[in-house]
Amino acid sequence: MAFLSRLFSKPQTVNSWLDEYMNILFSRNLKPKTIEIKKYLIRVIRTKIGDKRVRNITPFDIDALIKIYIDQDKAPSAKCMYHLLRDIFREAYARGWNNKNPTDPIKCPKVIVKRSRMTLSEFKKILTEAEKTGNKIMHDAMTLALVTGQRRSDIAEMKKSNVKRNYLLVDQYKTGAKIALPIKLECKKIGTSLRDIIESADNDFLVSRNNEKIKLDDITRQFSRLRDRVFNRNYWDGTPTTFHEIRSLSERLYREQRIDTMTLLGHKSQQMTDKYNDNRGREYKKLRI
Secondary structure, three states: OHHHHHHHHOOOEHHHHHHHHHHHHHOOOOOHHHHHHHHHHHHHHHHHHOOOEHHHOOHHHHHHHHHHHHHOOOHHHHHHHHHHHHHHHHHHHHOOOOOOOOOOOOOOOOOOOOEOOOOHHHHHHHHHHHHHOOOHHHHHHHHHHHHHOOOHHHHOOOEHHHEEOOEEEEEOOOOOOEEEEEOOOEEOOOOEEHHHHHHHOOOOEOOEEOOEEOOHHHHHHHHHHHHHHHOOHHHOOOEOOOOOHHHHHHHHHHHHOOOOHHHHHOOOOHHHHHHHHOOOOOOOOOOOO
16 A cells, blocks of 8 residues: 555656666665666656656657667667666566556667677787887786786776685676686786786786776776777778687687686676677688697
8 A cells, every 4th residue: 555655656757667666676685786777777767757747657758768879870788778778667668667568569679799809819919019118007907907808897806815824715796707817827818817916916906096996997998008009090991909709719719628617707607608709700610630
């Protein structure tokens, strides 16, 4: 009865429903990163259609929200918005806020990845540029990313004090996966091990600025600057490669070493790991006989 009282005493706008929906989201025990992404998209929804009544929302309104990201060439964000809107209005329909789901006629946008994979040769050239320009932070960050195969959010958190019994313990920020990397782990193509990096670090953080954790935006920005110093933007077939592509390169190199890359990357399925192994036509596959 309390829910029904709340339902009919409030104006049945999208904003009012989203207030209820947030409680549903928080009850699902989602990962902090997932909640953060959904909260951002919900703010966009509030801005665009928040004052409209839930019953008046049409497929046109839904399509317009998704199109925001399609027009910006952000297909993954468009897909996230689609799935969020589906869930929002499915829950609204289930609780009597609407007599139909306006997302039903809308198809999920296709995600076509345009970002260029990184080859080992390109990695080495950018790394050399970091060394030439005295950018120790980016040199350390790139090397650590290749040797560990982890995302920038996890690279920034890595510390000597996280080493226990010759394993570096990693709690992945995005997924919550817990990975123990042996410090003897070595990327043979660059002749560097995790132990080498740990022993050469100046302080507790393996990558730091003035003995403090490096900011994620700094990693992205500095990598882009170095990349653009080495390669003209017309060099890339798709959009220029990014720092995150070191993770795919790491997977491909370690698979050649017969390392368990699914565990290394913290994936729950081999199918996901195999996506990282796809070089998107950048390199020849060698036939081993």
